[in-house]
Amino acid sequence: MIIWYLCVMKLVFATANLHKVKEASQILGPGFELSIPADYGHPEDIPETGNTLEANSLQKAKYVYDAIGMDCFADDSGLEVDALDGAPGVYTARYAYGDIRFKDNLDKLLYVLDGQTDRRARFHTVVTLIIDGKPIQFQGYCEGSIGLKRIGTGGFGYDPIFIPAEIPVFQADGSWSLVPNTDGLAMAQLPDGAKNYISHRGRSLRIMAEYLATLVK
Ligand code: IMP
Numbered sequence: 321m322i323i324w325y326l327c328v329m330k331l332v333f334a335t336a337n338l339h340k341v342k343e344a345s346q347i348l349g350p351g352f353e354l355s356i357p358a359d360y361g362h363p364e365d366i367p368e369t370g371n372t373l374e375a376n377s378l379q380k381a382k383y384v385y386d387a388i389g390m391d392c393f394a395d396d397s398g399l400e401v402d403a404l405d406g407a408p409g410v411y412t413a414r415y416a417y418g419d420i421r422f423k424d425n426l427d428k429l430l431y432v433l434d435g436q437t438d439r440r441a442r443f444h445t446v447v448t449l450i451i452d453g454k455p456i457q458f459q460g461y462c463e464g465s466i467g468l469k470r471i472g473t474g475g476f477g478y479d480p481i482f483i484p485a486e487i488p489v490f491q492a493d494g495s496w497s498l499v500p501n502t503d504g505l506a507m508a509q510l511p512d513g514a515k516n517y518i519s520h521r522g523r524s525l526r527i528m529a530e531y532l533a534t535l536v537k
Contacts, residue, residue, distance in 0.1 A: 334384035334394035339476035373446040381448040439465040443520035460524025472508030479508035
């Protein structure tokens with residue numbers, strides 16, 4: 321038990337989004353003890369004023385490292401739609417802000433793509449890890465398309481209108497295998513474990529975990 325305790329890595333996740341915290345905890349597993357800035361008296365919104373996912377991810381991680389002084393990581397995600405030349409991209413969280421025609425971001429994206437047959441898109445995440453003050457970034461992608469309407473109640477954000485190109489199928493031996501998403505299931509219809517296996521966040525955080533494992537060898 322002592323060995324297990326010593327192997328647990330404490331990291332602050334620079335977010336106030338509890339959906340992301342739940343996903344990151346499931347993805348990283350019991351070898352990581354995650355906390356958030358609010359646990360240290362920093363409940364404020366973390367600034368993200370950059371023009372790229374890389375810049376925003378770095379800005380969020382540095383903000384938390386400077387404020388709290390602990391090893392930490394941040395993620396910044398965007399939805400890149402081919403027919404919109406990669407938009408909304410870094411502006412995904414603010415896509416409908418200030419546009420009174422739409423009740424939310426999903427409503428605006430469905431409107432903008434109305435009649436569009438090329439609906440290919442991908443989620444892109446950039447994770448910035450800061451260990452001992454040194455930042456390093458990891459990328460994760462999830463290919464798919466934008467659906468015609470909202471489906472499902474799981475996940476968060478754009479999950480009800482994002483149709484992953486591939487979905488995981490649970491195998492008898494406990495592993496997952498990827499198959500084409502022929503039923504057009506939305507990300508919001510997948511169980512947590514399945515979303516985490518294919519998601520942009522899952523992929524980038526698993527690469528981060530592999531990197532951290534090389535540090536403790
Ligand atoms: P941010 O990384 O918190 O800045 O997220 C940017 C935007 O992408 C927000 O509108 C989020 O709701 C959305 N988003 C981020 N990750 C996901 C996800 O896993 N599923 C659906 N939407 C997401």
